[in-house]
Amino acid sequence: GEFKKLNGSSDFFFFLHSAGRLENGVSVDIDKRRIYIDLEENRVYSVNNQYAGNSLGLKKLAFRLAIKKANEEGWLAEHMFIMGVHGPGGRVTYFTGAYPSACGKTSTAMIPGQTVVGDDIAYLKKINGAIRAVNMESGIFGIIHSVNSENDPVIYQALTTLGEIIFSNVLIRKGVPYWEEMKKDIPEKGINFSGEWFEGKKDEQGKEIPCSHKNARYTLKLNELNNIDSKANDPDGVPVKAIFYGGRDSDT
Template identity: 50%
Template sequence: TVGLKKLALRLAVYKGLREGWLAEHMFIVGMRGPGGRLTYFTGAFPAGCGKTATTMIADTVVGDDLALIREVGGEARAVNPEVGMFGIIDGVNPVDDPEVYRLLVNPEAEIIFCNVLLTEDGEVWWRGKPTEPRRGLNYAGEWWPGKVDAEGREVPPSHPNARFTVSIRLLEKLDPRIDDPLGVPVSGFIFGGRDPATLPPVVEAFDWHHGIVTMGAALESERTAAVLGKTGVMELNPFAILDFLPVSPGKFTEMHFRFAEKLARVPKVFQVNYFLRGKDGSYLAEKRDKLVWLRWMEHRVHGELDAATSPIGYLPLYEDLRELFDKHLGKDFPEHLYEEMFAMRTPQLLAKMERVRSAYEQDPDAPPELFEILSEQYRRVKELRSRHGDWVSPFRLDRK
């Protein structure tokens, strides 16, 4: 089925190239704001980087994986072409993922599981369930607590790439406009990857072209168990759609430039990174913090919050995040944590720009503007490093 999905999306991307619209590997969600307004975002993440979790923490869901985006009346409007949801189940638990967990344990819901443990008494078990795993069958055959493989390594009861498929119609947060033939108006594009050492939790691009290049085309992510190959390796995955592209990443980037030319209202572009680690190696953000990053983006779309200007885009101000954490999560957000999360790590940022530029120098379709935008960002980061060093506190940045 993944092969058929890949073929279908490749055909859609190519059709969009010929007709002037976008087929994206993106969720579509709605976030509520003051006065009950509903603001829609699309988001692209490589597998295992929080795409489903972000979808499920939003206020409404139009789609969790694919988006067809066309210009309608000067707006970018998105529809979900799928009827189901397909997500990684590893780590899903009732505390951090309450809605999807309730759905997955609902005996009335028709669900397809893979790479999980099926116990002898008929329970479907995955890592994240509060119960202890018991003897049964899993991806490697018969399983029991303490089982080891031929090399003496313990065999986990469920695989890190365990997944589920379910009808999207069963979601409590299903958006009322899911069947609107004109789609929903998109106010923001979000790109996210797994980056342990470089990018802050959320950044807003300076403009559409800057975001499409430095956040979409330059999207890097640490490889996870959701894909083949050695885990932990940083790899370039433009727009989180590399496996589905029938054209080069450079050509796909140019498609986005051309698409925006038709719009009277161009969406903002954001980048998120849920996987930044601190000096002790632990994640700096909690899983539920995603909600605050989304709330901040919703306010930024409507021009309601100021920001700090960094070389890579606009960053949240500490006082705004402190208020959002208290209002929406009921927890403190200490100043020292903000400083560690949103510091500019200039050597890592420069190395990232060098890797991305080197990759696109091999792409004959890469538009000249892509290199211009990368070079400008490289210059800004290098200038900041010359003034303030390798680690720059967000409190040293100018406000916008």
């Protein structure tokens, strides 16, 4: 449908990606890993790479193209969450927040009692004197390490409810995913990023291998969440009243 709307125009982002030659599901020729970004033609070519932030074209690489497009057209493409904060009398105030990766954008957007529009990317435009924001992603691509029912109840419920979810670099035992700090009994063995895993397994440097990678991820649709904002898919976006900026402590 969207391509029909282009009516022959080449003004769209184009991605060509291959994980390359695989061994046990892992890219082998990493010495030939290449990512080329053509800012003039809005094209990206990547090969021999499996890091999701780069190999999932509509994530980091599209963001780089979007930043350039926004700069040329007078709007903003930002690494921000968008959330609705609910006040007295049914009032909803929309905030965006700019934190680096792994600093809590998703957790902030999921504060109990509030609603989420997006947890990672925001397009902001000034329309009729007001800043409006849209989330151009249809889901969440988040770090699963330390997600648990106490600290992240909404996300945890979605991850442990039968649905369309992608897990990466977690421990799999009998088809069930497990990860570090999920505050649930972890099986003593299974399959993870190191292959056959067992409790106490060590790598070549003698360091104990955790059950899941520190950068293990989950991917799910926003509509899998019970706190999705009613205007999450509004093409006119939501009015932004404030922007948070955050980071992490030096020892975090």
